[in-house]
Amino acid sequence: MNAPISASLLNSAQALTQVSQAWDADLVKQLTNYIAIPAKSPMFDADWAQHGLIEKVVQNAFEWVQAQKVAGLTLEIIRLPGRTPVLFFEVPASTGNGGQPVSSQTVLMYGHLDKQPEFTGWRSDLGPWAPKFEDGKLYGRGGADDGYAIYAAITAIQALKTQQAAHPRIVGLVETCEESGSYDLLPYIDTLRQRLGDVGLVICLDSGAGNYDQLWMTNSLRGNVTGVLKVEVLTEGVHSGDASGLVPSSFRILRHLLDRLEDSASGRLLPASFHCEVPADRLAQARATAAILGEELFKRFPWAHADCGGSSQTMLPTTSDPLQALLARTWTPTLSVTGADGLPELKNAGNVLRPYTAFKLSLRLPPLVDAARAVAELKTLLEDNAPYQAKVTFEGGAGATGWNAPGTAPWFEQALHAASQDYFGAPCGYIGQGGTIPLMNMLSTGFPKAQMMVCGVLGPKSNAHGPNEFLHVPYAKKLTAAVAQVIAAAALA
Numbered sequence: 001m002n003a004p005i006s007a008s009l010l011n012s013a014q015a016l017t018q019v020s021q022a023w024d025a026d027l028v029k030q031l032t033n034y035i036a037i038p039a040k041s042p043m044f045d046a047d048w049a050q051h052g053l054i055e056k057v058v059q060n061a062f063e064w065v066q067a068q069k070v071a072g073l074t075l076e077i078i079r080l081p082g083r084t085p086v087l088f089f090e091v092p093a094s095t096g097n098g099g100q101p102v103s104s105q106t107v108l109m110y111g112h113l114d115k116q117p118e119f120t121g122w123r124s125d126l127g128p129w130a131p132k133f134e135d136g137k138l139y140g141r142g143g144a145d146d147g148y149a150i151y152a153a154i155t156a157i158q159a160l161k162t163q164q165a166a167h168p169r170i171v172g173l174v175e176t177c178e179e180s181g182s183y184d185l186l187p188y189i190d191t192l193r194q195r196l197g198d199v200g201l202v203i204c205l206d207s208g209a210g211n212y213d214q215l216w217m218t219n220s221l222r223g224n225v226t227g228v229l230k231v232e233v234l235t236e237g238v239h240s241g242d243a244s245g246l247v248p249s250s251f252r253i254l255r256h257l258l259d260r261l262e263d264s265a266s267g268r269l270l271p272a273s274f275h276c277e278v279p280a281d282r283l284a285q286a287r288a289t290a291a292i293l294g295e296e297l298f299k300r301f302p303w304a305h306a307d308c309g310g311s312s313q314t315m316l317p318t319t320s321d322p323l324q325a326l327l328a329r330t331w332t333p334t335l336s337v338t339g340a341d342g343l344p345e346l347k348n349a350g351n352v353l354r355p356y357t358a359f360k361l362s363l364r365l366p367p368l369v370d371a372a373r374a375v376a377e378l379k380t381l382l383e384d385n386a387p388y389q390a391k392v393t394f395e396g397g398a399g400a401t402g403w404n405a406p407g408t409a410p411w412f413e414q415a416l417h418a419a420s421q422d423y424f425g426a427p428c429g430y431i432g433q434g435g436t437i438p439l440m441n442m443l444s445t446g447f448p449k450a451q452m453m454v455c456g457v458l459g460p461k462s463n464a465h466g467p468n469e470f471l472h473v474p475y476a477k478k479l480t481a482a483v484a485q486v487i488a489a490a491a492l493a
Helices: 012-035 053-068 143-162 185-196 250-261 280-293 322-328 371-383 410-424 438-446 473-490
Strands: 074-078 086-091 106-112 132-134 137-139 169-175 199-204 216-221 223-232 305-308 311-314 334-341 356-365 391-400 429-433 451-454 470-472
Touching (some): 012 053, 012 143, 012 410, 053 074, 053 086, 053 143, 074 185, 086 185, 106 143, 137 143, 143 470, 143 473, 169 185, 185 438, 199 438, 216 280, 216 451, 223 250, 223 334, 223 371, 250 356, 280 322, 280 429, 356 371, 371 391, 410 451, 438 451, 470 473
Parallel strands (some): 106 169, 199 451
Antiparallel strands (some): 074 086, 086 169, 137 470, 223 356, 223 391, 305 311, 334 356
16 A cells, blocks of 8 residues: 555545434434443453343444445454454455456454443433433443444445445454453454455554544554552551551552652653653654644643632643643653552541552553563562562553554555545644553554554543543544545555
């Protein structure tokens, strides 16, 4: 795929009208039903197979795709023993009504149907499994991240078919283990490798957008390491008046161990191996994106407010410089504590020196840092030479290496900017994302020459994984049409 394209191969107005009608008449309804099903990823529902909720969303999507009767499309649910299922579809290449030759390479479309857990803090009239459509936004867990993907993908293909546009061979892979790190996905890719074919373009619909005013391409993803750090000092709790001062606090020891990893004053991670240099092309794109988004890069978050002497103060970000803000959330390693155990609720917290403290750690890694090496290094860093010979364990350590996009082929860059202008009236933007999509590193390794259209609907305040998550439907409509147009462009590339 390297020849330039000269013009759009779709009637963009017709495509957007058709896609918008599909969203209004059907897709919002389908996703409303999807959101209502708590199909939590296996990491958060160990009994997912018995509960049958993942099976339900897969079956619903399967039946919907079949009902669309896309010309030439074949569809199946593939199951490997003991693993979450995947949806796989295939659409043969078409020369369209022009009869021109089309690229021999394959377009791979990707999404997932598993979800993050509920979390707290939802608006009183909203809930993770209580979908609500309001002001163009569909609220609820998983619609934007990214249950919409399979529905948008098929709708985009249908737009191509309606206009009898030429397109390459298209395959789709929709997994149900992404929110657990996609540990089930690699065996499926190995099983399907021959059927995937020679992939020249990957369209991943599981990412975000810098705003809702233009098409956004993700050019990097951070990696991730997770695990549970546990410090045990006693076999049972004892009266704090009797033991404190002699028995070290498990919380203090845990805090001391984290000081090996992180400078608590600045948040900077201390091991040099967890850092990497930002490539020159990514730095240039970050400067351009910082100029577009400006203060919106940090104003988009729901900052806490405090009353101080009758005046209100707003929580401050780590930096107010747009470029540094963008790099901080895309190329800087960062530690978050996402859960805790061994700590009673405040109402039940008596004067007891607790026997242990455990934190669930989430360490975001720069795109070019190897996650497997980071897991091993982190375990050694935290467990070795424990203070007071406390029992320290870092268990469940798992990692996913990040991703840095390959160079952009001329035809692909031209197609992206044309689609962004046609549907948004603005040029395509490029932005790194702080999250992790394990598949992208796998695909870049398996298909090193493929172009990567990594995009999605997770724009400002959409709040994936948190309370009040929403899907911005007007943006999703335009993105769906833009995807169709890029696939049409790939036919001649």
